[in-house]
Amino acid sequence: MTSSRSALEAAGKRFRTRSISRRVQQINISAIKEMPLLASRLEGCVSLGQGIPSFPTPPHIVDAVCRALRDRxxxxxxxxxxxxxxxxxxxxxxxxxxxxxxxxxxxxxxxxxxxxxxxxxxxxxxxxxxxxxxxxxxxxxxxxxxxxxxxxxxxxxxxxxxxxxxxxxxxxxxxxxxxxxxxxxxxxxxxxxxxxxxxxxxxxxxxxxxxxxxxxxxxxxxxxxxxxxxxxxxxxxxxxxxxxxxxxxxxxxxxxxxxxxxxxxxxxxxxxxxxxxxxxxxxxxxxxxxxxxxxxxGPQDCVTEIRAALERRRDLICSGLETMRDHFSFVRPRGAYYLLARSRHPGAGSMDLALRLLNEARVITIPGAAFGPGGEHHVRLSFGGFEEEIQEALDRMKAWLDRQPPS
Ligand SMILES: Cc1ncc(COP(=O)(O)O)c(C=O)c1O
Structure with missing residues (x-):
């Protein structure tokens, strides 16, 4: 995986010629989007990565657009x-x-x-x-x-x-x-x-x-x-x-x-x-x-339902992480649908940790370093996905942690 990341970086660098503005040279595609890209080259990953909620757009919204496209x-x-x-x-x-x-x-x-x-x-x-x-x-x-x-x-x-x-x-x-x-x-x-x-x-x-x-x-x-x-x-x-x-x-x-x-x-x-x-x-x-x-x-119950479902998923991810307390500490989220888990093994950087979780456990997370200096030694876990996927990711993380030699 380190090699696919280097390939990605190298591809970017190849084109960093004089014709690319300094303004653009000094910015990066956020790791939030980069991790799923790396994962797309592996089989069978589950995602706690990008913040895409599982819910489909409510039907009354889709219907309004279909009608408008047909009639107006x-x-x-x-x-x-x-x-x-x-x-x-x-x-x-x-x-x-x-x-x-x-x-x-x-x-x-x-x-x-x-x-x-x-x-x-x-x-x-x-x-x-x-x-x-x-x-x-x-x-x-x-x-x-x-x-x-x-x-x-x-x-x-x-x-x-x-x-x-x-x-x-x-x-x-x-x-x-x-x-x-x-x-x-x-x-x-x-x-x-x-x-x-x-x-x-x-x-x-x-x-x-x-x-x-x-x-x-x-x-x-x-x-x-x-x-x-x-x-x-x-x-x-x-x-x-x-x-x-x-x-x-x-x-x-x-x-x-x-x-x-x-x-x-x-x-x-x-x-x-x-x-x-x-x-x-x-x-x-x-x-x-x-x-x-x-x-x-339109009716606002869809918002209430999304909020309730995400609160259940917040509870699910927190109870899963509780079983990994020897490896991660975290603050229970009070809003949005992200959790930042701090590794209790600070030797490895957050990128290493996220890449190992991806390669060895097939779980997509986002390295905390992507969120600025305060994010180092953390991985961000999104709980926007389906409960089954969250549960599967938690099981894989736990199994992977249990396989690690004691430090
Ligand atoms: C904090 C924050 N701001 C802005 C956005 C982008 O929102 P939009 O999809 O409306 O562009 C996101 C998307 O994840 C976000 O998390």
Missing amino acids: PESGKYTLGPGTARLREAIAASLWREKGVRADPQRELCVTVGAMEALSAAVLTVVDRGDEVLLPSPNYASHIEQVLLAEGVPLFVPLKAGDWQLDVEAMARAVTPRTGAVILCNPHNPTGANFREADLRALAALAVERDLIVIADETYDFLTFDGESHFSLASLPELQDRIIATYSFSKKYAMTGWRVGYVHACEGLLDQMMKVHDAVAICAPTVSQIAALAALE
């Missing part, structure tokens, strides 16, 4: 850059209903190609070469690459190791005059943390005091467990003119492949972001906007 010729054409007026109105209504957030559908919302495009456009809009961007560590790998793509400098501040909560005092100490923004995803990928309201309020105060833009990645805002609520930075009036909040239909409505999300920001910020959106996407796919509208206007 405009379904195959570009929409306005920010998205259809009807979808933006439905988004504004749902933000108000679910979070008490007011968004002007004409001036403050843009439908995007997933949260990913919204995040990239946000970072490209507010980060200049050399600007520092505060990131908790470990952190969602793509935020790091987005900052590098904008030629910014990631400023990693470790999360608290015991519970993966924010260390806002450390964040405050890290800020310098070059720090322009902070990116925060809550609930958190890869740790499964649901950040505390008091810390989020303290972070908001820091942003105001130090004049930082807050990029709030709300991809998992619907997904907390044990009846815990989610506190949204987007609900804080003091952040109104300095927050860019990005949202996704991918996980909430089982629509990862539709590539649709949206961004909410004040007019002054959104106007600037629209230039990036126009340059890279023109508009989000029209069929996916139709699907997103059906998702927002």
Whole structure:
């Protein structure tokens, strides 16, 4: 396996000629996508890797798209850059209903190609070469690459190791005059943390005091467990003119492949972001906007069911890992569908561990190093897959660990 990885790296390097921009040379395809690629060359792997939930897109969403494609010729054409007026109105209504957030559908919302495009456009809009961007560590790998793509400098501040909560005092100490923004995803990928309201309020105060833009990645805002609520930075009036909040239909409505999300920001910020959106996407796919509208206007039990199923899977993976306590420690996830397991054998790096789990146990995991320095010595386990697959992966991990010679 080490050899297939080297082959992959070598293939990348072969083309690193003068014609490739420095900007692109210094970023990487995240290991989240690389591990399944390596696994595709092996037989019979089971996955705790990429965060693709097992659920199919709910039938009422699919039906709405089929009907529109059949009956409405405009379904195959570009929409306005920010998205259809009807979808933006439905988004504004749902933000108000679910979070008490007011968004002007004409001036403050843009439908995007997933949260990913919204995040990239946000970072490209507010980060200049050399600007520092505060990131908790470990952190969602793509935020790091987005900052590098904008030629910014990631400023990693470790999360608290015991519970993966924010260390806002450390964040405050890290800020310098070059720090322009902070990116925060809550609930958190890869740790499964649901950040505390008091810390989020303290972070908001820091942003105001130090004049930082807050990029709030709300991809998992619907997904907390044990009846815990989610506190949204987007609900804080003091952040109104300095927050860019990005949202996704991918996980909430089982629509990862539709590539649709949206961004909410004040007019002054959104106007600037629209230039990036126009340059890279023109508009989000029209069929996916139709699907997103059906998702927002349709019954919401699908969201409740997804949440309940993922909570059961969280319990399953935690009880499986309990039996491996000699080898891994972990914090029980309170949101999103990821768990970061820390190896109690810190000699080996996280890449080695993930590659051995792949080669020798045929279990796909993501090496923690992909999530920044704070992720080293961990592997990220996703519990978005079917329960049978999670159980099979746990059994294989346990059997593999039992085969290891005592250290
Ligand atoms: C934290 C986080 N942000 C953004 C995304 C991308 O979301 P989308 O599919 O809407 O582009 C993901 C996908 O896994 C994610 O985990």
